[in-house]
Amino acid sequence: MGNNMELGYEMFCYQCEQTAGGKGCTKLGVCGKTPEIAGLQDLLIFQIKGISCYAKTFIEQEQHVDKSIVTFIENALFTTLTNVNFDADAHVKLLRQSQEIKETLKSSVGEINNPTYHATYKLPNDKNEMLKDAYIAGIMYDSSLDPDIRSLRQTVVYGLKGISAYGHQARELGFYSDEVDDFYITALEAVTDDRLTVEDLIRLTMRTGEMAVEIIKQLDDANTSVYDNPSPHTVNVNIKKGPFIIISGHDLKDLEMLLKQTEGTGINIYTHGEMLPSHGYAGLKKYPHLIGNFGGAWQDQQKEFDNLPGCIIMTTNCLMRPRDSYKDRIYSTNVVGWEGVKHIEKKSDGEKDFSPVIRQALELGGFKEDIEPHNILVGFGHEAVLSNAQSIVDAVKSGHIRHFFLIGGCDGARPGRNYYTEFAKLVPNDCIIMTLACGKYRFNKLDFGEAAGIPRLLDIGQCNDAYSAVRIATALADAFETDINGLPLSLIISWYEQKAVADLLALLSLGFKNIYLGPTLPAFISPNVLQYLTDTFNLRLISNAEDDIKTCLRQAV
Structure with missing residues (x-):
């Protein structure tokens, strides 16, 4: 070329x-x-x-x-x-x-x-x-x-x-x-x-x-x-002995087909990246060989997949250039692809045949020994959170919960994203952190404890689960008899690719204001368009975690 x-x-x-x-x-x-x-x-x-x-x-x-x-x-x-x-x-x-x-x-x-x-x-x-x-x-x-x-x-x-x-x-x-x-x-x-x-x-x-709101609702x-409402579920983030397949991306149907085809084979299935929230769905966590979650956010995949004794399936983004050490054991499906990477096609009946992946995983043999389990909690979709709406409202009114921070969005490799880790660590103990999308990997293995008997870190799900965040915000606004901008809630959003653009536009179309966006503003936003967004929605660029938290809490008073 x-x-x-x-x-x-x-x-x-x-x-x-x-x-x-x-x-x-x-x-x-x-x-x-x-x-x-x-x-x-x-x-x-x-x-x-x-x-x-x-x-x-x-x-x-x-x-x-x-x-x-x-x-x-x-x-x-x-x-x-x-x-x-x-x-x-x-x-x-x-x-x-x-x-x-x-x-x-x-x-x-x-x-x-x-x-x-x-x-x-x-x-x-x-x-x-x-x-x-x-x-x-x-x-x-x-x-x-x-x-x-x-x-x-x-x-x-x-x-x-x-x-x-x-x-x-x-x-x-x-x-x-x-x-x-x-x-x-x-x-x-x-x-x-x-x-x-x-x-x-x-x-x-x-x-x-x-239209972004409409599609995430759909x-x-x-x-x-298909899989029932997510509910809180502990997920092991360490490995277990035996052959395995890692499945990454967002597509729950692919995961379900893989789980069905690997039943009784002795193969462990690990989620990766944005597939982590699938552990909260009853229709998926019922499979005992859905054993845990492997690794962190998408940008770490090259070093995490390096020389793995197992197979990887990429169902959606984010795919990075596969290293030679694992290019022969990574598979793509749907619209995902890389030259030289084996692709699993959909058959005319909508099903897929994962048998080549299964055979190779068995041949590779997998991990040789267990690592002591370490669990994190997922599954706080809108149904799980709103079933406790009254206790949340009571805790806020009594002063036991002061503020909510939604810290979510895409992760990326560029320096500057440690801001989101620092922000989460600095959130006061009487505040709740809600998170979604792969940005959560910056802090989701930390122990935040509880506030008023509620876990201080609530994992709402994938980036498409922004709808859950909207449902939670609007329901709480009704309970407090205010609008969404009158809630003790601040949105701290990280963006990387175009799903985050759709999510941001969804929030703006719903009237959310005072959103903190970072690490940088989009290069495709012209100065005049940025001024319009700033004037209309008070959209702002993140600065430093300590000052931004103080500003959020001061504005909420």
């Missing part, structure tokens, strides 16, 4: 928090994304915008778009999310499908109102020719574009990428939202429309937040309907 200029494409990506120099990756993605992959991903987003220009016609006629097309758009968005897919062949396959879909829609729809180049562009079939065209899809291709327009368009697209991850997981369990499915298409078409003003795009951005309904 040649350099950027040989590709006819200048790589530029700033969708994640760790983007180079806090401005944008131009030579190689910090995530490991090459210019080749970046070009193919930009072109794939360009193509689904073109598909949406045609598909919007059906929505204007009050018809729903064929679900196979919606699923394709959703999977294309998810494929381009940070740390998901680095396999060029997988992208080329999707791109070829995108052109087939676009041409089929064009034949069906005919002339459209907004025939932008996204709609009229004809994708070549050859990968090298695709890469020569990739420049037209680059974020900075139109150098004359108003920076606030570009900022808001990208914010919407990144919000859609986050929504697509949640939508994919819900759809795997048979749940979806027609409203969200339609919005993928109307929003992707809207970001191609040069007639839309900054004010129009601000409204679209807030609408993206509303996913919560899916998970709790």
Whole structure:
């Protein structure tokens, strides 16, 4: 593969928090994304915008778009999310499908109102020719574009990428939202429309937040309907003797299929990363060989997986470049991929065959001895917390609980994230910490004790369980006869990739104010857009843990 200029494409990506120099990756993605992959991903987003220009016609006629097309758009968005897919062949396959879909829609729809180049562009079939065209899809291709327009368009697209991850997981369990499915298409078409003003795009951005709320509600309904509501459960975070498979990501259906197929084999199943909260679901923790959780957050996987005597399955992000020491024993599935990594496909009936993973895990033999168990507590979803709502309200009114801190979000490798560990350690003993997403690995093995008989650390779940946090906040607001901003609650959010963007937009669309965000502000937010968010929602950048805690407690008085 040649350099950027040989590709006819200048790589530029700033969708994640760790983007180079806090401005944008131009030579190689910090995530490991090459210019080749970046070009193919930009072109794939360009193509689904073109598909949406045609598909919007059906929505204007009050018809729903064929679900196979919606699923394709959703999977294309998810494929381009940070740390998901680095396999060029997988992208080329999707791109070829995108052109087939676009041409089929064009034949069906005919002339459209907004025939932008996204709609009229004809994708070549050859990968090298695709890469020569990739420049037209680059974020900075139109150098004359108003920076606030570009900022808001990208914010919407990144919000859609986050929504697509949640939508994919819900759809795997048979749940979806027609409203969200339609919005993928109307929003992707809207970001191609040069007639839309900054004010129009601000409204679209807030609408993206509303759709994020809708999709995390759908996913919560899916998970709790299929696997029951999470309940408090202790999870061993040390290893046990015997063969094993580690399963990482977010997809509970994949975990369930793996648990069923490994029953009676003697293989232990460990969760990893964002799969940790699955131990709280009755429908999953009933399997005795779901033995515990392995390792910490996603960014530690390379050293933690190094020379492991077992297998790993990656169901969603975050995948990092596999080292040679374990590349032969790591598997991907769904839209996840890396060149040379074995992939488990879904069969026509929706099931997957994990037998190659199972055979290899048995051959490898696993860990040779136990390490003394060390347990952490998970499973504090909205049902578990709100079943104790009255005692929580009483404890606050009596002064035994002073404040709640939601410390959650994505983790990452860049320096500065120790802030969240320091913050958790400095939270006063009469305050409760709620946490969700992989940011919790910064402090979830610490002993915080109890306050008023309630564990001071409540693990609400995955990043998509932001809905649980919303449900808890709104229910407590009702109990205290106030609104969500009148609660003794502060939100301390860490962000890394686009699911966090969707979650932030969801919170803003619900009216949450005074959110602390870090470690840095998004590079794709222009100064004027940032000023709007600051003025409207008092969104603020984290400073230092001690001062921020004091400010939160002072504002709550």
